[in-house]
Amino acid sequence: MNVASEIRELSASLLRRRWFLRDCGIGLGAIAASSMMAGVHGATTAADESQKNPLAPREPHFTPKAKRVIYIFQAGAPSHLEMFDNKPELTKRDGQLPPAELLKGYRAAFINPNSALLGPKFKYEKHGQCGMELSEVLPHTAKMADDLCLIRSMQTDAVNHAPAQILMNTGSQQFGRPSFGSWTLYGLGSESQDLPGFVVLTSAKGTSGGASNYGCGFLPTMYGGIPFRSKGDPVLYLSNPAGVDDETQRASLDALRRLNELSLQSSGDPEIAARIQSYEMAYRLQSSAPELMNIGGETKETLDKYGIKDPNEANFARNCLLARRLVERGVRFVQLFHEAWDQHGNLTGGVKQNCVDTDQASAALIADLKERGLLQDTLVIWGGEFGRTPMVQGGNDGRDHHNRCYSLWLAGGGTKAGTTYGSTDELGFNVAENPVHVHDLNATLLHLLGLEHTRLTYRFQGRDYRLTDIHGNLVPGIMA
Secondary structure, X not given: OOHHHHHHHHHHHHHHHHHHHHHOOOOHXXXXXXXXXXXXXXXXXXXXXXXXXXXXXXXXXXXXXXXXXXXXXXOOOOOXXXXXXXXXXXXXXXXXXXXXXXXXXXXXXXXXXXXXXXXXXXXXXXXXXXXXXXXXXXXXXXXXXXXXXXXXXXXXXXXXXXXXXXXXXXXXXXXXXXXXHHHHHHHHOOOOOOOOOEEEEEEEEOOOOHHHHOOOOOOOHHHOOEEOOOOOOOOOOOOOOOOOOHHHXXXXXXXXXXXXXXXXXXXXXXXXXXXXXXXXXHHHHHHHHHHHHOHHHOXXXXXXXXXXXXXXXXXXXXXXXXXXXXXXOOOOEEEEEEEOOOOOOOHHHHHHHHHHXXXXXXXXXXXXXXXXXXXXXXXXXXXXXXXXXXXXXOOOOOEEEEOOOEEEXXXXXXXXXXXXXXXXXOOOOOEEEOOEEHHHHHHHHHHHOOOOOOOOOEEEOOEEEOOOOOOOOOOHXXXX
């Protein structure tokens, strides 16, 4: 047999195998789809049922405290020393060099570590019945102190923005891993029929980590975050082009759906299920998204509470109000990105302005959720990717990146209200008590959502991945 004949025979053999696998009614692709589309418990959910609506609500591993998440990501790294972690000793030592033993093995992002210490720029006071100590630049957040769980002992591995942001949001410094929002949607599905299960809103600058902060990674694309624009169509090309009426559009979508369903039955490719879902979601979004984004119907009292002067102006305050409107409509995960906190210089003015832009609306969101009975099962997270150095940068008014300790706060969703957890040393340089690594935080947040972080897995390239990868311990001290 010559080479050409061998090739023809091999091709015919492969074709016969493909037809058999397709026509036998199960197929390897369908087996894979069934495995991937089944619930995270490993339940024997039928592939055809899960393919009909892969974003349908799923049962958690155990009874959750939180049903939904609003993640306010303050990108650029807010200074814990100016906002959340008062250090009188650092004030006393302002202008002095740090102790030599403190700097052993320490490497800063930009500055010479042996730079003068810089005391906090703002005064602190205790607030609420819990006595939480907060900076004077957070007057509105201070009023909500008894509803907050402030963690002062966060730690991370990365010291530059992009890898630190991606680590905070995906559990890895590498590109290509699913975000926290995507894992949540994969584990729990969505309760919204007319809006995406994971919505992203941005203000200020774009993040260093980009779309990786809210991407689906190797999970099917239906689990990725959907950015909503602040002007024009909330999603690009949402409106019909000229000459396409509703009847024509619906007929076209029905024809596309039938073709895609035939292809899905043949191949079992979960990306085809994602495609079907995306077409239908886009159709429903044409009416639901404009209604959502139109906040003009909110009362003047509500707009004033958030600090919104012009309902059409795109800013952080508007995004906070939209976050409340989204979770009211069943959206599982809403993430706000506000990139403005990288104060290598102009620390005093920068932090003050950022707090003017974000403090009132952040506090209003907590109060609004509470008044509407949503806070108890809505998990709110506020924080950035790392902290800032106790040492000065840029004359006498700047701080470098600092990954050894930083602060963030949580509210609602089963967190321990009126609590300050963990502490740093007298200079705000190292964690002194109860360290909380990024992996520990993510494990605990998933737990509050009713998901066991070691069981929420997805097989990719031969092994099971999870948000916390091979790490993560629960932090009981921040859970009610």
